[in-house]
Amino acid sequence: IQMTQSPASLSGSIGDTVTITCRASQDIATYLAWYQQRPGSIPKLLIYAASTLQSGVPSRFSGSGSGTDFTLTISGLQPEDVATYYCQKYNSGPRTFGGGTKVEIK
Amino acid sequence: EVQLVESGGGLVKPGESLRISCTASGFTFTTYTMHWVRQAPGKGLEWVSSLTSGSADIAYADSVMGRFTVTRDNAKNSVFLEMNSLRADDTAVYYCTRGAFPGYSAYAFWGQGTLVSVSS
Numbered sequence: 001i002q003m004t005q006s007p008a009s010l011s012g013s014i015g016d017t018v019t020i021t022c023r024a025s026q027d028i029a030t031y032l033a034w035y036q037q038r039p040g041s042i043p044k045l046l047i048y049a050a051s052t053l054q055s056g057v058p059s060r061f062s063g064s065g066s067g068t069d070f071t072l073t074i075s076g077l078q079p080e081d082v083a084t085y086y087c088q089k090y091n092s093g094p095r096t097f098g099g100g101t102k103v104e105i106k
Numbered sequence: 107e108v109q110l111v112e113s114g115g116g117l118v119k120p121g122e123s124l125r126i127s128c129t130a131s132g133f134t135f136t137t138y139t140m141h142w143v144r145q146a147p148g149k150g151l152e153w154v155s156s157l158t159s160g161s162a163d164i165a166y167a168d169s170v171m172g173r174f175t176v177t178r179d180n181a182k183n184s185v186f187l188e189m190n191s192l193r194a195d196d197t198a199v200y201y202c203t204r205g206a207f208p209g210y211s212a213y214a215f216w217g218q219g220t221l222v223s224v225s226s
Contacts, residue, residue: 033212035151042201042219043143043151048212086151091210093165095141100150 001026003087005098012077013106020101022070022087031091034063034072038083079105108132108215110202115220123190126220128202135183137208142187144198192224
């Protein structure tokens with residue numbers, strides 16, 4: 001199963017709402033996670049089961065989707081959100097990651 | 107507190123072998139599937155392998171199939187990745203990870219990683 005993220009990069013102003021999409025090549029139900037990796041840091045789990053916020057993650061992050069199409073939304077972009085974001089399918093077989101989306105501040 | 111500590115990385119020549127380890131603490135190791143994820147310099151995350159608690163279910167990425175072998179020692183709370191026929195494109199930081207919950211679960215816990223460099 002391939003996981004395709006878009007866009008590869010985006011730039012937003014502080015306070016903007018930005019959206020990242022992830023498409024699976026086959027139905028993965030809601031076995032979809034989103035991770036944030038800040039420069040120089042290890043990845044951090046943001047969302048699992050497509051839309052469940054991991055404990056401690058700010059509520060400006062939200063996820064939606066099921067089957068093959070998923071989105072990660074940051075509502076009110078903050079300076080600390082500068083990072084690369086990855087989606088991942090985590091059910092059986094290869095637990096494939098998407099290629100990543102680099103988020104920057106204008 | 108869940109802790110995952112990788113070790114064993116280093117510089118090897120193409121074609122050589124290396125075994126990296128991950129020692130876990132702070133949870134019941136036998137309950138969880140363990141995973142390896144790698145990240146080449148300046149590149150994205152790549153899932154490498156997953157191993158269930160009883161070692162009955164093992165999965166590998168196509169890029170390492172036939173060259174890498176994942177095992178675990180539940181008595182020592184450790185998981186290992188034996189890497190053979192190493193190539194330059196295996197150069198990466200290798201992370202040991204654990205799901206948030208038993209079974210199919212997103213990776214809530216990550217080690218700090220161990221760097222494997224393959225170069226002549």
